[in-house]
Amino acid sequence: MSGRGKEAGLGLGGRRPGGAAALLLSAATGLALASFAGVPPVRAQEMSGAPIALDRAGNGTGGFEAGQGASPLPAVAADNEPFDIFGKRRPSPARSAALAMRPEPAPFPLNAALPAEPTVGKGAPNTGAGTPGVTSPSLATPASPLPAAGTPASVKPPQTADSNAPGAQVPARLADLLGGQIVRFASRPADQQALVAFYTARGNQPAFTSGNHVSPLGQIALDQFAAAAVEGLNPADYAVPALPPKASDAQVAEMELRLAATVLTYARHVQSGRFDPKTISKDVDPSPTVPDPAAVLALVSGSPNPRAAFDSFAPQYDEYKLLKVELAKLMAEGRGVTQVQVPAGPMLRPGDSDPRVPLLRARLGIGGAPEDTEYDSFLADAVRDFQKLSGLKPDGVVGRGTLAALNGAGGDQMPDIIANMERWRWVPHQVAPVYVMVNIPEFMVRVVVNEQTVHETRVVVGKPDTQTPLMSENMQYAVFNPSWNVPPSIIRNEMLPKLMADPYALERQGIDVVRNGRIVDPGAIDWSRGATGYSFRQEPGERNALGRMKFMFPNKHAVYLHDTPSRSLFARERRAFSHGCVRVHEPLAFAEALFALGLPNEGWSQPRIAKLVGGNEKSVTLKRRFPVHLVYFNTFVDGNGRLVSREDLYGINGATKAILGLDGVRRVAAGGAGTLRQ
Template sequence: MRRRHWAGLGSASVLALALGLTAASAQAPSAQTPSTQAPSTQAPATIDPTLGIPLPEQPALVILRDERPAEASREEPGMVTGTVAPSGVPQNNLVTSEPQPTPATTLGVDDRPAALDIPASDIPATNIPAVDLPPLDPALSPPERLRSAAPSEVTIPPPDLPKVVVELPSGSTLAGDIAARMTEGLALPRLAERERNEILAAYQAQENRPLWIDGKGWSEAARHLVAQLGRAAEDGLRPTDYPLPVFEASDKGKLAEADVRLSALAVLYARDARGGRIDPRRLSKLITPTLYLPSATEVLSELTAVQDPGTALAAYNPPHEQYRRLKAKLAELREHLDDTPLVRIPAGPPLKLGMRDERVPLVRARLGLGPSEEPVFDHSTALALADFQKKAGLPANGVLSERTLAALGTPATARGEQDIIAQMERWRWLPPDLGESHIIVNVPEFMVRVVRDGKVVHQTRAIVGKPDTATPIFSHKMDHVIVNPSWNVPPSILKKEFLPGLAADPNYAAKRGYVVTRHGNNISVRQPPGERNALGWIKFMFPNDHAVYLHDTPNRRLFASERRAFSHGCVRVDNPFLLADQVLGPDWSHERLKRLIGSGERMIKLPQPLPIHLVYNTYVVGADGHMTVFDDLYGFHRLVRQALEQRG
């Protein structure tokens, strides 16, 4: 039923009841004679010329904001009469209309429900019997209370009205602007074409509706996302890589562009957090980790499916405990400003031990040494400079080279930040899940560890590759062990050592216990099993492109050295049969394995493949917060730090 019709029925009911009351009053005996009635103190009422009854003051017609009828007063004993007229007086939270001179039946009421503001009647009391109304239940809503209090025979059900929902602006309103501003929104220099296309496809799948914008700007989810981008520096990322767009909420074009730009920044951050800032394979052919870079489709699907996309975005950073310790150390370092006075040292030729130069006093001052009588680059200066070079990741040769001079001009705090950030970057190259049980070989530390459920259950010393035959950095899975292994001489050693020796002496290999096999114009050299075999009695295999593995060695005295970089690239393990206990399980104890020695080559498969990670951690933070720095054995740390600085 239309509201206007409802209001008309209400007015007709009120007038009909008033006629009935007037007739009843005329038939009843008067309680007073005219001479005994008290004079009226009220203003004379207007007499309706048709009905002959006094009319009350005009009430107000009000429109409720929440479309609910006004609550019935508990003080009214029964039904009252009155006429309907508009009023402009506001009541509480009611929205009133301007006074209108037209009758109630022609008010032009809109589709919102109307409440009748009816004052108490001035008609004298009659002998109409009282109507018993049930008590009002305060738990009911105002419309339900009105319906429960009114007599059933006069109850008028409210009309069914549609609800009005307002969106500013709606998704469909911005869809055209998003499609038009897609190119501008995706204009980030480091965002690859593949990611741009995936973001475009993600919006098209949503009919170009916004992902992060609501009627007032950033949505609640977007604000979480923006906050995480602002905290990029805490994870060693560069906040300027994720510049947030500036827009006015009234500019639909800027709103659309900002929505697309935030999606692009989130994708870029996620890929950077997983190690996408630099390509490690371009630094060295020996750094070949498998990066787990998420696609734009994966990132946007995950972020738009959660209430707090900021937390989901932060989770793309490495979850490893060592990474969290480095992050805490970075925050600690930034809290303490470097108080080392910087001294500007002019450029010049390299300075070595025993050289005289006017720059020597400046070098000593920069290194915190006292003044010397002569400007001679003496032993104490060279030692202090070598210590500085070691901490800076430079060759610790005690020579004031051009690179060392540049490092001396960098504040210690800034240099420390760069070192920690470079180490954090290398943790991004590892898989997010290292494996419940895994082996980790830290090359600069010369150590092998077996980790199970987050705890180190076995560790041993290792010998790694020499600087000119460095051990590669990568992750793989160990799947079998060979007892009594043969050693097939790799091509690099064959070319450098055996071919020249064979050219000079055809018996060069045989004299050393090697077997030479010819395949046409090609030859291969193999060392059979035995105590002189270069691989010792056992080797741990994880087939890879670098042809390296873990193995025993007949030259065990080298494990006593502090700096153990002696191999051609493979990792030699101290006490290898104890390591076999950990990887082969209880069925193959080291006693059982040792009984196989000398009985011919034997392959034993692992119960299940075991992840192994060859890493290059030069900065390691202990559980107590103490940071240990290992030598940059191959210069890989310096390469990473320089690459990050140059990219910035």
């Protein structure tokens, strides 16, 4: 708690998509999809549906019960090798083999008109780190200062033996375009400078064209753009007009720059997203890793495997790839899955009578007369089976969570899959060898090592009016027997009204009123004048709102993970009760998992950690730090390979779909990143 504060989960498992067919445009998705019949065999398990390997320690396996760990903590490295937090991530051989199967994209017709701007946004702002991995001098752009956009390129094109040969004048035409017309191809200053620097370093020699036609690299780029739908993107945003049969050198130069600029747009969109997520609300505060445009051009043009270079821009998390498989399956079928929707209403319990019962029967495939509105035992059994499959408490009660799962699983799933894929772009691009991930709509936290869950447990997250923010920061230390300094927002909204009604209401909860460092008598204060100048502090103890320990990843939202005395809430299906912080079930087991990774080989067992509980406040600093990701995925593939939908608790999924035009309303970029107009 603070000022703001898996159960099937982001599991590993996949289903084989149907055979290659047509990728059809759903009106709700706003995607222009092309045919991919006869996909060659080098392009991805995402299209082939080859399963991603599963094991008990997978990211969210089914059948998790409260208090049950995912796997023994010693099993934190692949192939039984010692784990090195600073080393390169080493997935298991089975997982590597499954994820490496990528078929090549088929050639696509490229006859779409080029839009003046992408249909949605200009991508995330310039936050986060650049594209990692481009360190080879042969691939990187020169270290010298980049020429300013709009200035002539300093390196003159070399003379050719035959100035009339096709393409001989392309370097000169490129120099002219880079010198004064670069804004026609790239509106972002960073992209303009990267393009000028890239071609200056090459002596204005083309990379994406050759002679008077598209080069092999250019064709790979065109194939990638045409297949953008499999990444949940709109191919129309990357459409490049085809060269005419006998293209002039001026037309080839235009094509060269058009392709290079579109590569930058595609890389930015697929890696960091199509709009600034912070436009949704102040609580949506992730830091997408925006690719460096110079590094993008260096990587794509210098890689011995350009297709792999393009693929590297997409999120590399297994859960993203599993959603991609599901999207490809729906595209191959040419439709989303549409089923009966059950309207919202009062909670339904066995024995109730409700006019929605016939719809519930139809949704679950249970026969019955249309006039039969009784929620009988036979229907209750079907609901329990559905709840088990959805990772919900199988109590037969149709509440908000069960209703959201019923309707989410039964509607057109493509927009939700695409919106959740978009939010995976908000997670830092580099997959850390160790990270902690809290999935807010799922009410679960996981400790992940080399993309394998080594510990998972339930959490309580923020209420819709005091939301847990979306962000990533580094776990640094734990505090035992913490005091709670009540945040101003809670004082203002919750405690002040109590004090006005009863000055000693907080004292009975163990909360002291402090002024100038001294505890004062709350009965001697006129609380109708406000609480300015007073602070509120709850000393360590069993009643403390933070429980016995808190886990700190300092951030501007002042949220963290912590214990709680209100442990009965973990039995609830819908666990949104906090002021923004994340309350952790079984904190001793969670601390053991963190310390095994952050304080390796020091023997921090649960009994040893328990000795820190009681007495004065104590801190334990981690020697090895790792990121904590607070994320929002309400559609995901669970550990049994099933596509699961959860309640859109904060409306973030709905907002994502609206901004992307997945609600059926087309939007185009109007200005800066994230600025949209209908």
